[in-house]
Amino acid sequence: DTAVSQTPKYLVTQMGNDKSIKCEQNLGHDTMYWYKQDSKKFLKIMFSYNNKELIINETVPNRFSPKSPDKAHLNLHINSLELGDSAVYFCASTPGPGANNEQFFGPGTRLTVL
Amino acid sequence: QKEVEQDPGPLSVPEGAIVSLNCTYSNSAFQYFMWYRQYSRKGPELLMYTYSSGNKEDGRFTAQVDKSSKYISLFIRDSQPSDSATYLCASSRTAGNKLTFGGGTRVLVKP
Numbered sequence: 001d002t003a004v005s006q007t008p009k010y011l012v013t014q015m016g017n018d019k020s021i022k023c024e025q026n027l028g029h030d031t032m033y034w035y036k037q038d039s040k041k042f043l044k045i046m047f048s049y050n051n052k053e054l055i056i057n058e059t060v061p062n063r064f065s066p067k068s069p070d071k072a073h074l075n076l077h078i079n080s081l082e083l084g085d086s087a088v089y090f091c092a093s094t095p096g097p098g099a100n101n102e103q104f105f106g107p108g109t110r111l112t113v114l
Numbered sequence: 115q116k117e118v119e120q121d122p123g124p125l126s127v128p129e130g131a132i133v134s135l136n137c138t139y140s141n142s143a144f145q146y147f148m149w150y151r152q153y154s155r156k157g158p159e160l161l162m163y164t165y166s167s168g169n170k171e172d173g174r175f176t177a178q179v180d181k182s183s184k185y186i187s188l189f190i191r192d193s194q195p196s197d198s199a200t201y202l203c204a205s206s207r208t209a210g211n212k213l214t215f216g217g218g219t220r221v222l223v224k225p
Contacts, residue, residue, distance in 0.1 A: 041200055
């Protein structure tokens with residue numbers, strides 16, 4: 001009964017490839033996020049969607065494109081992968097942008113670019 | 115300079131000791147303050163949530179916020195080996211707005 005799930009859990013790929021990470025939440029939340037956690041554990045927000053609409057778009061290269069087909073899903077597509085993209089990517093959800101700030105995180109996707 | 119700063123540790127304590135964790139932040143507009151716990155190879159989970167200055171207690175955990183000095187603290191009493199994790203502080207301007215995280219402090223509680 002996973003609240004926020006991500007696939008795949010691990011992703012190893014070559015530089016220049018294109019890859020996608022998927023996220024699903026079964027909490028009925030309206031708002032979803034993508035975060036990147038680097039090797040020093042620094043967790044930084046990338047994107048946020050509320051009811052399928054983009055509401056936060058941090059300074060992220062446009063090789064990263066989020067897509068929310070419905071409010072329970074937020075996917076992340078990455079084009080032309082670079083070595084610096086290696087990190088753990090976390091999806092999170094919260095009831096809404098005006099709600100309590102508890103964000104429920106997924107288990108993470110560990111991306112390694114060779 | 116990052117908006118929220120934490121000492122990365124590791125902070126090693128014997129079982130039963132009090133763990134004291136701190137964060138500083140630079141953005142005066144931050145109103146909401148949180149502590150998340152992250153076990154190895156897992157996603158962060160919310161531990162404590164505080165609005166503005168003051169103290170909040172929940173079991174063995176106490177969170178303190180001093181907005182005048184832009185200082186956030188978390189205390190863990192009677193620490194257990196299961197408390198060994200990375201603790202991340204986070205702040206935001208308004209409820210539901212984006213969270214800005216510190217880099218986390220790794221805590222090791224030795225039996």
